[in-house]
Amino acid sequence: MKFVASFCLTSMLAFSALAHEAHSEVKPEDAKDYRQGVFQTLKWNIGGLVAMAKNPDIFDKDHANLLAQRLHLSGGMILEGFTDDSDMVQGSDAKLEIWDDRPGFEAAVNNYLEKAGLLVDAVAKAESPAAYMEQVKELGGSCKACHKKYRN
C-alpha cells in the first residue's frame, strides 16, 4: 500500500507543474487567492507533522502519511496560481522576479516537490516522528530558499 500510494502520487504529480489552459482565463485576484490558499494548506500540514515530533504521544502513522501525501499533492498546485497576468495584483507578497525569472522559480518549486516526495517516502518508513524530521527540515529549507528569492 505504501509503495502504491507513493507511485500514485508521483504519477499524478508528473503533469501537475504544467501551466494549463484550464486555468489561463482566471482573474489575477482569483489566482492570488488560490496560491495563498495553497500555501495555507502547506503550512498547516507541515505543522501537523512538526506537532507530532514535539509530542510523540500523539504520533499517528496513518495521519502522518496523509499529511505528507497532501504536502506532495498540494505542492503541485503552486505554479498554477502564478498566472501570467497576476504579477501586479494587490495583496500579494510575490516578487516580480517570479515572472522575470520563470525558470528559476519553477526550479525552486520543483525542488519543493522533490523534497515532498522524499518526505512521503520517509514518513511511510518512519516508526516515530524523529525518523522523518530530517526530511521535514529539508522540505522547510526548500520553502525558505524560495521565499528568500521570490517573496517580499
Added chain:
Amino acid sequence: MKFVASFCLTSMLAFSALAHEAHSEVKPEDAKDYRQGVFQTLKWNIGGLVAMAKNPDIFDKDHANLLAQRLHLSGGMILEGFTDDSDMVQGSDAKLEIWDDRPGFEAAVNNYLEKAGLLVDAVAKAESPAAYMEQVKELGGSCKACHKKYRN
C-alpha cells in the same frame, strides 16, 4: 492505473475526516486561514473542470483526473479547519451552527466527499467534459447545500 489511483485516494481519505490531535493546539486564526485556503483550492479545481466543459478544445484527460483527485483529497482537509475554539474568530463566514450541530455539519462535509469520490470515478471514465459535468453539478450542489445551512 485509474482504479489504483482511486483506490489510493479512498484509502487516504478514510481517516482524513477525523478531528486530530496533531491540529488540536493551533490558534483559531490559523484554523480560519487554513479552512479558507482549502476552500480556495476547491473553487479553483472545480473551476478548471468547468472551464474544460465550456471549451472542450482544452480538455486534457490527465489534467481533469488530477483536478478531480485534488477535489477529493483536499476535501478531506475541510473538517480539520473548524477547530473547537475557532467559532468566534474574526473574518470568518462560518455560522455558529457548525459548532452547535457538529453531526449535521460533518454529514454535509461527508456528502461533499462522497460526491467528490464519484467525480473521480466519472472523470476517469470520461472521454469528454460532457461526460463528467453531471457529477460536477452534483458536487457543486453539495457545496451549496452546506453553504446554505452553515455559511453566512
